[in-house]
Every structure is written in C-alpha cells, then in structure tokens.
Amino acid sequence: MNKTAEPVSPGKINSIMEGTSIVGEVNSDSNIRIDGKVKGTVTARGRVIVGQTGTIEGEVICQSSDIEGTVVGKVNCQDLLSLKATAKLQGDINTKKLAIEPGAVFTGNCSMAGGVVKEMDPVRLRTETTTSESKQAAR
Numbered sequence: 344m345n346k347t348a349e350p351v352s353p354g355k356i357n358s359i360m361e362g363t364s365i366v367g368e369v370n371s372d373s374n375i376r377i378d379g380k381v382k383g384t385v386t387a388r389g390r391v392i393v394g395q396t397g398t399i400e401g402e403v404i405c406q407s408s409d410i411e412g413t414v415v416g417k418v419n420c421q422d423l424l425s426l427k428a429t430a431k432l433q434g435d436i437n438t439k440k441l442a443i444e445p446g447a448v449f450t451g452n453c454s455m456a457g458g459v460v461k462e463m464d465p466v467r468l469r470t471e472t473t474t475s476e477s478k479q480a481a482r
Contacts, residue, residue, distance in 0.1 A: 357373065359376070362379060364379060365383070366381075369385045374392070376392040383400075383401045384402045384403075386405070387405045389406050390405065391405040396412060399413070400415045406421050407423045407425075408420050421438075432449045435453070437456070438455060
C-alpha cells in the first residue's frame with residue numbers, strides 16, 4: 344500500500360522549551376522548535392527550528408531547518424538548511440539548498456546532491472545513508 348505524504352500544517356509547531364533535556368528519538372509529523380537540549384535523533388516531516396538556546400547532539404532528518412543554536416551531528420534536509428548568524432554546526436550536511444549567514448560557524452562536510460531524499464521516510468533514509476556509508480568504507 345502506498346502512502347502519500349500529508350501536507351504539514353503551518354500552524355502546528357511542537358516545542359522543546361529551554362530547560363528541557365531529552366535523550367532518545369524525537370519524531371514530529373509537523374514543525375518542531377527546539378530551545379532546550381536533545382541528545383539523539385530529531386525527525387520531522389516539516390521544519391526543524393533550533394533556537395539560540397537550543398542544542399542537538401545527534402542526527403536531524405527533516406524537510407527544512409533553521410538553525411540559530413548548536414548542532415553536533417549529521418543533518419539531512421530534503422529542501423533548505425539555513426544557518427543563522429548565531430548558528431554553530433559541527434557535522435556533515437546533506438541538503439538540496441544551503442544558506443549561511445555571516446557569523447555562522449560550520450565545521451564538516453556538505454553534500455548538495457539535489458533531491459537525495461525523494462520522500463520523507465526517515466527509516467528508509469537512515470538505512471540508505473548507513474548502506475552508502477558502508478559501501479564507501481568498503482572501498
């Protein structure tokens with residue numbers, strides 16, 4: 344059975360507030376704003392917004408993302424990744440479009456393969472990423 348992606352409602356935003364820490368997986372069918380700390384994987388069918396006080400240590404899988412805070416780990420964006428002036432990103436990026444404001448700090452590798460993520464299926468994306476990394480390591 345084929346499931347088509349449902350459109351993300353622009354009015355829906357989940358929040359992890361400053362002072363909140365989560366260890367594990369965070370999954371959202373809509374947009375999510377992180378002003379607290381997450382250690383693990385953040386997956387969203389919409390936009391992931393990391394506020395100035397927000398920190399993610401792990402993997403981010405999303406439609407698009409605005410980062411103002413800190414991310415240490417891998418970021419997979421289907422469309423646009425925007426690093427704001429206060430952003431600090433250490434890790435590898437896989438995105439279709441990248442915008443970096445003056446003042447943002449990015450340390451890592453960037454792949455802009457255009458449309459690498461054909462549909463937002465986080466489980467399949469993680470599996471494909473792991474498989475391609477295994478093939479590269481075998482070379």
